[in-house]
Amino acid sequence: AQSVTQLDSQVPVFEEAPVELRCNYSSSVSVYLFWYVQYPNQGLQLLLKYLSGSTLVESINGFEAEFNKSQTSFHLRKPSVHISDTAEYFCAVSDFMNTGFQKLVFGTGTRLLVSP
Protein backbone atom coordinates (compact mmCIF):
# COMPACT_ATOMS: atom_id res chain seq x y z
CA ALA A 1 0.00 0.00 0.00
CA GLN A 2 1.12 3.52 -0.74
CA SER A 3 2.00 6.01 1.95
CA VAL A 4 2.81 9.72 1.96
CA THR A 5 5.07 11.64 4.32
CA GLN A 6 4.89 15.36 4.88
CA LEU A 7 7.68 16.06 7.32
CA ASP A 8 6.76 19.67 8.07
CA SER A 9 3.58 20.12 10.07
CA GLN A 10 3.86 23.91 9.89
CA VAL A 11 5.85 26.29 7.72
CA PRO A 12 5.90 29.97 8.70
CA VAL A 13 7.04 32.40 6.03
CA PHE A 14 6.93 36.11 5.34
CA GLU A 15 4.91 37.55 2.49
CA GLU A 16 6.72 37.61 -0.88
CA ALA A 17 9.29 35.05 0.32
CA PRO A 18 9.74 31.71 -1.48
CA VAL A 19 8.43 28.52 0.09
CA GLU A 20 8.83 24.77 -0.35
CA LEU A 21 6.50 22.21 1.18
CA ARG A 22 7.99 18.75 1.21
CA CYS A 23 6.28 15.52 0.24
CA ASN A 24 7.72 12.03 -0.06
CA TYR A 25 5.84 8.91 -1.10
CA SER A 26 6.56 5.20 -0.89
CA SER A 27 7.95 3.78 -4.09
CA SER A 28 5.81 2.12 -6.70
CA VAL A 29 6.01 1.14 -10.35
CA SER A 30 3.52 3.78 -11.38
CA VAL A 31 2.35 6.63 -9.26
CA TYR A 32 -0.04 9.52 -9.53
CA LEU A 33 0.53 12.44 -7.20
CA PHE A 34 -1.60 15.36 -6.09
CA TRP A 35 -1.47 18.48 -3.98
CA TYR A 36 -4.70 19.65 -2.39
CA VAL A 37 -5.23 22.92 -0.51
CA GLN A 38 -7.68 23.47 2.34
CA TYR A 39 -8.50 27.05 3.26
CA PRO A 40 -9.90 27.65 6.77
CA ASN A 41 -13.31 26.08 7.31
CA GLN A 42 -13.52 24.81 3.76
CA GLY A 43 -13.21 21.52 1.91
CA LEU A 44 -10.18 20.45 -0.07
CA GLN A 45 -9.47 21.79 -3.56
CA LEU A 46 -7.10 20.28 -6.08
CA LEU A 47 -4.04 22.50 -6.55
CA LEU A 48 -2.11 20.43 -9.08
CA LYS A 49 -1.47 16.86 -10.14
CA TYR A 50 1.15 14.69 -11.76
CA LEU A 51 -0.09 11.81 -13.90
CA SER A 52 2.63 11.41 -16.52
CA GLY A 53 4.77 13.42 -18.92
CA SER A 54 6.62 16.52 -17.77
CA THR A 55 7.90 16.14 -14.24
CA LEU A 56 7.19 19.81 -13.50
CA VAL A 57 3.54 20.67 -13.04
CA GLU A 58 2.08 24.09 -12.35
CA SER A 59 -1.08 25.54 -10.87
CA ILE A 60 -2.90 28.65 -11.99
CA ASN A 61 -1.95 30.59 -8.85
CA GLY A 62 1.81 30.29 -9.12
CA PHE A 63 2.52 27.02 -7.32
CA GLU A 64 4.56 24.30 -8.95
CA ALA A 65 5.63 20.80 -7.99
CA GLU A 66 8.30 18.55 -9.39
CA PHE A 67 8.02 14.79 -9.57
CA ASN A 68 11.36 13.22 -8.68
CA LYS A 69 11.25 9.46 -9.13
CA SER A 70 14.74 8.75 -7.80
CA GLN A 71 14.05 10.62 -4.58
CA THR A 72 10.36 9.59 -4.44
CA SER A 73 9.44 13.21 -3.83
CA PHE A 74 6.82 15.66 -5.04
CA HIS A 75 7.72 18.92 -3.32
CA LEU A 76 5.51 21.97 -3.72
CA ARG A 77 7.09 25.38 -4.33
CA LYS A 78 6.12 28.96 -4.85
CA PRO A 79 8.66 31.72 -5.55
CA SER A 80 6.68 34.46 -3.80
CA VAL A 81 3.82 33.78 -1.40
CA HIS A 82 0.83 35.97 -0.55
CA ILE A 83 -1.10 36.31 2.67
CA SER A 84 -3.99 34.57 0.92
CA ASP A 85 -1.85 31.43 0.50
CA THR A 86 -2.24 30.74 4.22
CA ALA A 87 -3.89 27.31 4.31
CA GLU A 88 -3.35 23.63 4.95
CA TYR A 89 -1.67 21.77 2.10
CA PHE A 90 -2.08 18.03 1.60
CA CYS A 91 0.01 15.80 -0.60
CA ALA A 92 -1.74 12.66 -1.84
CA VAL A 93 -0.87 9.56 -3.84
CA SER A 94 -3.19 7.30 -5.77
CA ASP A 95 -3.15 3.75 -4.39
CA PHE A 96 -4.24 1.00 -6.75
CA MET A 97 -6.23 -1.84 -5.21
CA ASN A 98 -6.53 -5.37 -6.51
CA THR A 99 -10.22 -4.73 -7.22
CA GLY A 100 -9.23 -2.38 -10.02
CA PHE A 101 -10.30 0.67 -8.08
CA GLN A 102 -8.06 3.37 -6.72
CA LYS A 103 -8.11 5.46 -3.60
CA LEU A 104 -6.23 8.54 -2.49
CA VAL A 105 -3.84 8.27 0.41
CA PHE A 106 -3.19 11.64 2.03
CA GLY A 107 -0.23 12.94 3.96
CA THR A 108 -0.73 14.53 7.36
CA GLY A 109 -0.76 18.03 5.90
CA THR A 110 1.45 21.11 6.18
CA ARG A 111 0.07 24.36 7.50
CA LEU A 112 1.50 27.30 5.55
CA LEU A 113 1.39 30.48 7.62
CA VAL A 114 2.15 33.65 5.67
CA SER A 115 2.68 36.80 7.69
CA PRO A 116 3.21 40.40 6.57
Next chain:
Amino acid sequence: DTAVSQTPKYLVTQMGNDKSIKCEQNLGHDTMYWYKQDSKKFLKIMFSYNNKELIINETVPNRFSPKSPDKAHLNLHINSLELGDSAVYFCASSQDVRTEAPYEQYFGPGTRLTVT
Protein backbone atom coordinates in the same frame (compact mmCIF):
# COMPACT_ATOMS: atom_id res chain seq x y z
CA ASP B 1 -24.14 25.94 -8.31
CA THR B 2 -22.72 23.80 -5.54
CA ALA B 3 -20.91 20.76 -6.94
CA VAL B 4 -20.76 18.65 -3.77
CA SER B 5 -23.03 19.64 -0.91
CA GLN B 6 -23.34 18.28 2.59
CA THR B 7 -25.95 18.77 5.28
CA PRO B 8 -25.76 19.72 8.02
CA LYS B 9 -22.66 21.89 8.18
CA TYR B 10 -22.51 21.63 11.96
CA LEU B 11 -23.86 18.85 14.14
CA VAL B 12 -23.71 18.88 17.93
CA THR B 13 -25.13 15.89 19.72
CA GLN B 14 -24.77 13.79 22.83
CA MET B 15 -23.10 10.45 23.29
CA GLY B 16 -25.29 7.51 22.45
CA ASN B 17 -27.41 9.33 19.89
CA ASP B 18 -27.85 8.28 16.25
CA LYS B 19 -27.26 10.86 13.53
CA SER B 20 -27.03 11.10 9.75
CA ILE B 21 -25.06 13.28 7.38
CA LYS B 22 -26.24 13.71 3.81
CA CYS B 23 -24.18 14.29 0.69
CA GLU B 24 -25.24 15.12 -2.83
CA GLN B 25 -23.22 15.81 -5.98
CA ASN B 26 -24.51 17.35 -9.20
CA LEU B 27 -21.40 16.63 -11.27
CA GLY B 28 -22.65 13.41 -12.82
CA HIS B 29 -19.86 11.47 -11.14
CA ASP B 30 -19.99 7.73 -10.61
CA THR B 31 -17.89 7.47 -7.47
CA MET B 32 -18.44 9.05 -4.05
CA TYR B 33 -16.42 8.97 -0.85
CA TRP B 34 -16.58 9.70 2.85
CA TYR B 35 -13.49 10.95 4.66
CA LYS B 36 -12.88 11.69 8.33
CA GLN B 37 -10.58 14.55 9.33
CA ASP B 38 -9.53 14.51 12.95
CA SER B 39 -8.47 17.39 15.18
CA LYS B 40 -4.91 17.16 13.88
CA LYS B 41 -6.15 17.57 10.30
CA PHE B 42 -5.32 13.97 9.42
CA LEU B 43 -7.58 12.90 6.54
CA LYS B 44 -8.53 9.27 6.15
CA ILE B 45 -10.90 7.57 3.76
CA MET B 46 -13.78 5.68 5.32
CA PHE B 47 -15.97 4.46 2.46
CA SER B 48 -16.38 4.72 -1.27
CA TYR B 49 -19.29 3.82 -3.55
CA ASN B 50 -19.25 3.42 -7.31
CA ASN B 51 -22.69 3.49 -8.94
CA LYS B 52 -24.32 2.58 -5.63
CA GLU B 53 -21.92 -0.31 -5.06
CA LEU B 54 -19.60 -0.30 -2.03
CA ILE B 55 -16.00 -0.48 -3.28
CA ILE B 56 -13.95 0.74 -0.33
CA ASN B 57 -14.65 -0.05 3.29
CA GLU B 58 -11.72 0.86 5.49
CA THR B 59 -11.37 -0.22 9.09
CA VAL B 60 -14.36 1.67 10.40
CA PRO B 61 -16.56 0.65 13.37
CA ASN B 62 -19.79 -0.94 12.21
CA ARG B 63 -21.65 1.86 13.97
CA PHE B 64 -20.95 3.75 10.75
CA SER B 65 -23.17 2.74 7.85
CA PRO B 66 -23.08 4.41 4.45
CA LYS B 67 -26.08 4.33 2.17
CA SER B 68 -26.23 5.27 -1.49
CA PRO B 69 -29.82 5.52 -2.78
CA ASP B 70 -28.52 6.60 -6.19
CA LYS B 71 -25.16 7.56 -7.64
CA ALA B 72 -25.68 11.24 -6.85
CA HIS B 73 -26.19 10.67 -3.12
CA LEU B 74 -24.11 9.09 -0.40
CA ASN B 75 -25.34 9.40 3.16
CA LEU B 76 -23.54 8.45 6.35
CA HIS B 77 -25.45 7.14 9.35
CA ILE B 78 -23.74 6.85 12.71
CA ASN B 79 -25.23 4.83 15.58
CA SER B 80 -24.43 5.17 19.27
CA LEU B 81 -22.19 8.18 18.85
CA GLU B 82 -19.00 8.31 20.93
CA LEU B 83 -16.74 11.18 21.95
CA GLY B 84 -14.07 9.91 19.55
CA ASP B 85 -16.41 10.38 16.61
CA SER B 86 -15.99 14.14 16.92
CA ALA B 87 -14.33 15.25 13.70
CA VAL B 88 -15.00 16.92 10.38
CA TYR B 89 -16.53 14.55 7.84
CA PHE B 90 -15.98 15.27 4.16
CA CYS B 91 -17.87 13.88 1.23
CA ALA B 92 -16.17 13.79 -2.17
CA SER B 93 -16.92 12.57 -5.68
CA SER B 94 -15.03 11.71 -8.84
CA GLN B 95 -15.50 10.05 -12.18
CA ASP B 96 -15.28 6.27 -12.33
CA VAL B 97 -11.82 5.44 -11.06
CA ARG B 98 -11.50 2.06 -12.80
CA THR B 99 -9.19 3.46 -15.39
CA GLU B 100 -5.52 4.09 -15.85
CA ALA B 101 -5.81 7.77 -15.06
CA PRO B 102 -7.16 8.70 -11.65
CA TYR B 103 -9.62 11.53 -11.67
CA GLU B 104 -9.74 14.58 -9.49
CA GLN B 105 -11.85 14.26 -6.38
CA TYR B 106 -14.20 17.14 -5.63
CA PHE B 107 -14.80 17.74 -1.94
CA GLY B 108 -17.81 19.06 -0.11
CA PRO B 109 -17.51 21.80 2.53
CA GLY B 110 -17.48 19.33 5.41
CA THR B 111 -19.70 18.56 8.39
CA ARG B 112 -18.26 19.36 11.79
CA LEU B 113 -19.57 16.75 14.23
CA THR B 114 -19.19 17.44 17.93
CA VAL B 115 -20.18 14.73 20.38
CA THR B 116 -20.60 15.85 23.99
